[in-house]
Amino acid sequence: MNPALAILTAYVAKRWTLAKLRTVQDVKARQDKLLARLLDHAGANIPFYKPHAGKHFAYWPIMDKALALAHFSELNDRGVTAEQAWQVAEKSLSESNHSGRLGDLTIGTSSGTSGNRGLFVISEAERYEWLGSILARTLPDFPFIRHRVAVMMATGNALYETTEQSRRLAFGFYDLRHGIATHREAMEAFAPDVLVAPPKALRALAEQNFRIKPVHIFAGGEVLDPLDAVPVTGRYGVAPRSIYQATEGFLGMTCRCGMIHLNEDDMLIEREPVEGHPDRFVPIITDLRRRTQAMIRYRLNDILLPSPYRCACGSPLQAIERIEGRCDDIIEVSEGVTLMPDAIRAVILDAERRLEDFRFEQIGDRRFRLRLSYDAPEESEEKVTGALRALFERHGGTGFTIQTARGIHEPIAGKLRRIRRITPGAPTPQTAAT
Numbered sequence: 001m002n003p004a005l006a007i008l009t010a011y012v013a014k015r016w017t018l019a020k021l022r023t024v025q026d027v028k029a030r031q032d033k034l035l036a037r038l039l040d041h042a043g044a045n046i047p048f049y050k051p052h053a054g055k056h057f058a059y060w061p062i063m064d065k066a067l068a069l070a071h072f073s074e075l076n077d078r079g080v081t082a083e084q085a086w087q088v089a090e091k092s093l094s095e096s097n098h099s100g101r102l103g104d105l106t107i108g109t110s111s112g113t114s115g116n117r118g119l120f121v122i123s124e125a126e127r128y129e130w131l132g133s134i135l136a137r138t139l140p141d142f143p144f145i146r147h148r149v150a151v152m153m154a155t156g157n158a159l160y161e162t163t164e165q166s167r168r169l170a171f172g173f174y175d176l177r178h179g180i181a182t183h184r185e186a187m188e189a190f191a192p193d194v195l196v197a198p199p200k201a202l203r204a205l206a207e208q209n210f211r212i213k214p215v216h217i218f219a220g221g222e223v224l225d226p227l228d229a230v231p232v233t234g235r236y237g238v239a240p241r242s243i244y245q246a247t248e249g250f251l252g253m254t255c256r257c258g259m260i261h262l263n264e265d266d267m268l269i270e271r272e273p274v275e276g277h278p279d280r281f282v283p284i285i286t287d288l289r290r291r292t293q294a295m296i297r298y299r300l301n302d303i304l305l306p307s308p309y310r311c312a313c314g315s316p317l318q319a320i321e322r323i324e325g326r327c328d329d330i331i332e333v334s335e336g337v338t339l340m341p342d343a344i345r346a347v348i349l350d351a352e353r354r355l356e357d358f359r360f361e362q363i364g365d366r367r368f369r370l371r372l373s374y375d376a377p378e379e380s381e382e383k384v385t386g387a388l389r390a391l392f393e394r395h396g397g398t399g400f401t402i403q404t405a406r407g408i409h410e411p412i413a414g415k416l417r418r419i420r421r422i423t424p425g426a427p428t429p430q431t432a433a434t
C-alpha cells in the first residue's frame, strides 16, 4: 500500500475506534478480543512465547528492559537476531541517521535514562499504523489541514520518521545532540505549526526566542514539569500537551481537559502495586497491536497516579493525574520511609515560587543534595532546605543532611531528571503476584 494511503487508513480507523468506545466495558471488550488474537499470534510465531501457548494470560512471564534486550532474537517473529539489529542500529547512528533498515523492517534504538539502550524492530505496516494512530490522537483536523511537524529529539526514533512527505504532512527533524541554537535558521524557515520535543528543549526554544508560531505543542520523552510548561505557554500562547511514550510504545496522550489518558484501546495495562503508596501503580503494558516485536507484560520503570474520576472530556480511557517519575527515583528518607519524586517537587516549588530550575538528589544513606541555578534568589537555599527538612521529619526522617550547591549544567540532549536517586539499590516496588 502507498504510505500516505496507509497512514490515512490507519488514521480513519483510529478516529472510528475512539469514537465508538463509550464506556469502560467497551474498552474491556475490545481489549479481550485483541488480547486473544495477540496471544494466538505470539504463541505460534514468537519463539520466546511458544512454551506459553494456550496458557492463561496471567501465567505469561513479566518482561522488563533487560530481559527484553537479552532475548531480543526470540522476541520477534522475523528471526532478526540481536547481532543483526545492533549492526544496523550502530551503522545508522554512526551516520547520524535516526534508524536503519533491514529489508522492510525498521531497526532503532532508544536512549535509556540510565544509559542502557533499548532496541526495537517494527515493520513498515506497523510504522504507518503507528503514525496514523498518533495523528488521530493529536491532530483531529489532520486530513483537512496541512500540518508541518517539527520533531526535536536526542536520538532517532524511527517511528516518527517517514520518507513520505505528503501534501498533508511535512516533517522536519532536528537533532538535539547538536544543541538548540544551531537549528534556528532551519526551523524558522520550516515554520512548523506542530512542535514535538522534550520539555527541556521546548523551554529552550521559548527562552531563545525562536520565531515560530506553533498551534500545537507536544512534550514527549520525559515527564512535563510545570516549571518547563509555563515559559513555553508564555512565549507561544499554547499550552504544551504531554505525549506519554516510550520505546515500549505510545502509552498515552493529554486530552483537551489537560488529563493524560492511557491508550487502552491499543494497550492492556496491568497495575503493579507500589509498596507504601497504595494509590499509585507501576504499569505493566501489553501492546495489543504490535506483532513483529512482542510487547507482552512489559514492566515499565514509571509510577503513575490514576485519577479516581472520569475525565470531563468523556473518554472512557483511564485518566492519569500524574506520571510521578521513575521507580528508581523514589527518595528514601530513612529506612522503609519513601517519598515520591512528585511530593518533593511540590514542596520545593511551594517553598520558593521564584525558582526557575532545581535539582534534588539522594547521594547516599540519608544524604541529599539540592542544586539551584546561579541566578536563584539568595535566600532560596534556606527556604527550600527548611521545607524539605520539615517534610522529611514529618515522615519520620532523622539524622539526614541536605547539602546545597549552585549551578546546573546539563547537555540539552540528556534526559531531564530534576529529582533523582544516585545511590545504588534504589527501593523497587513489590513484584505483582502472578
Ligand SMILES: [Zn+2]
Residues within 6 Å of the ligand: 255, 256, 257, 258, 259, 261, 311, 312, 313, 314, 315, 319
Ligand atoms: Zn480527558
